[in-house]
Amino acid sequence: MSRRVNRVATISVHTSPLDQPGTGDAGGMNVYIVEVARRLAARGIEVDIFTRATSRALPPVAELAPGVLVRNVVAGPFEELDKSELPAELCGFTSGVLRTEASYDPGHYDLLHTHYWLSGQAGLAAKRRWGAPLVHSMHTMAKVKNAALAEGDTPEPQGRVLGEQQVVDAADQLVANTAKEARELVELYGADPARVATVNPGVDLSLFRPEAALLSRSTGLLPHRTGPARRRLRLPRDAYVLLFVGRIQPLKAPDVLLRAAARMLKDDPALRSKLVVAVVGGPSGSGRSRPEGLQALAAELGISDVVRFEPPCPQEELADWYRAADVTVVPSHNESFGLVAVESQACGTPVVAAAVGGLTTAVRDGESGLLIGGHDPNDYAAVLARLHADPVRHTRLARGAVRHAQSLGWDHTVDQLVGVYTGALTTFSPAPVRKSASTSTSTSASASASLTVPV
Numbered sequence: 001m002s003r004r005v006n007r008v009a010t011i012s013v014h015t016s017p018l019d020q021p022g023t024g025d026a027g028g029m030n031v032y033i034v035e036v037a038r039r040l041a042a043r044g045i046e047v048d049i050f051t052r053a054t055s056r057a058l059p060p061v062a063e064l065a066p067g068v069l070v071r072n073v074v075a076g077p078f079e080e081l082d083k084s085e086l087p088a089e090l091c092g093f094t095s096g097v098l099r100t101e102a103s104y105d106p107g108h109y110d111l112l113h114t115h116y117w118l119s120g121q122a123g124l125a126a127k128r129r130w131g132a133p134l135v136h137s138m139h140t141m142a143k144v145k146n147a148a149l150a151e152g153d154t155p156e157p158q159g160r161v162l163g164e165q166q167v168v169d170a171a172d173q174l175v176a177n178t179a180k181e182a183r184e185l186v187e188l189y190g191a192d193p194a195r196v197a198t199v200n201p202g203v204d205l206s207l208f209r210p211e212a213a214l215l216s217r218s219t220g221l222l223p224h225r226t227g228p229a230r231r232r233l234r235l236p237r238d239a240y241v242l243l244f245v246g247r248i249q250p251l252k253a254p255d256v257l258l259r260a261a262a263r264m265l266k267d268d269p270a271l272r273s274k275l276v277v278a279v280v281g282g283p284s285g286s287g288r289s290r291p292e293g294l295q296a297l298a299a300e301l302g303i304s305d306v307v308r309f310e311p312p313c314p315q316e317e318l319a320d321w322y323r324a325a326d327v328t329v330v331p332s333h334n335e336s337f338g339l340v341a342v343e344s345q346a347c348g349t350p351v352v353a354a355a356v357g358g359l360t361t362a363v364r365d366g367e368s369g370l371l372i373g374g375h376d377p378n379d380y381a382a383v384l385a386r387l388h389a390d391p392v393r394h395t396r397l398a399r400g401a402v403r404h405a406q407s408l409g410w411d412h413t414v415d416q417l418v419g420v421y422t423g424a425l426t427t428f429s430p431a432p433v434r435k436s437a438s439t440s441t442s443t444s445a446s447a448s449a450s451l452t453v454p455v
């Protein structure tokens with residue numbers, strides 16, 4: 001008989017669900033955790049989200065939504081830390097999580113859902129202590145990331161690879177964002193296929209929706225150009241707007257868009273009076289990779305006059321940027337899924353993206369956007385110029401984009417996750433954690449220190 005999940009402990013050590021996505025360490029994973037938690041709570045499943053307190057001013061507990069609590073666990077200094085500094089704080093963090101649970105009756109949490117390997121490490125100790133199943137989402141994987149490094153990116157350390165392996169070996173259920181990620185878990189980390197479920201992340205379809213004009217087939221103009229989003233963002237009606245959204249980091253390759261724009265202007269100088277390249281987002285990580293480099297590149301390419309840099313903004317405002325854009329460009333070297341691509345499509349704006357990782361699921365090539373192999377700016381320039389010259393095709397893709405995004409609502413994600421949770425709880429028996437060859441030799445990994453947690 002299946003068992004009902006009533007309360008979930010979600011762990012997100014390195015980034016808080018209350019952080020603004022699009023800068024620092026906050027991105028799609030934060031959005032995922034918030035959207036899923038809200039919807040679980042609406043279905044009567046309470047969620048406590050444990051994260052590390054980065055400021056003394058943060059309360060120990062904050063209500064994010066009815067039925068969703070954010071627990072700010074004190075571990076290490078009250079400041080943002082680089083991900084590489086976090087393994088040293090995992091022991092203190094995990095103790096804090098365990099102390100919270102110990103203040104309740106046994107069995108307070110039915111299940112743990114951990115996000116990213118650092119949280120998985122904390123989850124390993126909690127799983128053993130609570131006798132509760134561990135569901136884990138990798139979001140990104142060191143082995144995959146290292147195989148697709150952008151110029152200027154540093155490889156992920158071996159400690160992370162080993163730490164990830166430990167989590168994969170011990171998790172009762174792994175949640176992959178795409179079928180491709182599920183295969184990578186099996187092929188690269190030796191995960192048991194029976195313990196890997198594929199659940200696509202989603203999009204908030206009530207927030208990310210097209211302007212009404214797009215839905216009317218009668219309009220002859222490209223509907224974006226007639227809409228109020230352009231007025232609100234002070235963009236000319238006749239501009240050709242190319243949009244980049246996300247953290248400014250080599251992995252996301254915003255430089256490819258800038259170089260492509262420069263090439264388009266070289267090929268068609270008349271476009272200069274119309275082209276706008278909007279870059280919405282902030283620096284990545286703890287501020288070490290700065291967006292100034294991108295501004296310098298724009299100057300070097302002689303296109304500063306057409307590039308508009310915008311700070312990260314709330315999703316309500318972001319929806320306007322998507323609606324105002326002609327095309328959203330996602331030239332990333334890798335994406336576990338690519339929420340930006342789906343949000344843009346939900347707003348009726350086709351995506352031109354690199355054919356990598358989750359983007360091959362997030363975008364339907366030729367239907368809702370166009371995928372490009374590799375990262376040659378000339379290829380992007382050619383595709384974008386062709387699309388600019390072919391409004392009929394653009395409109396067809398815009399409509400296809402809305403259709404595709406509508407199959408990716410968060411409610412669908414949560415339907416599937418509830419199934420995964422129920423399955424994990426029903427089949428769970430608190431057995432000893434499986435060991436792999438790699439775990440038994442991993443004592444030198446910095447991550448392994450976290451496994452000796454005082455309780």
Ligand code: UDP
Pocket residue numbers: 020021022023026027028029031245246247280281311312313314315318337338339340341343
């Ligand atoms: N985002 C935001 N404001 C911004 C820039 C981005 O809220 O100014 C959000 C965006 O809506 C998306 C997320 O950040 O949901 C980025 O997710 P994605 O999967 O595209 O990339 P990740 O950050 O996970 O690499």
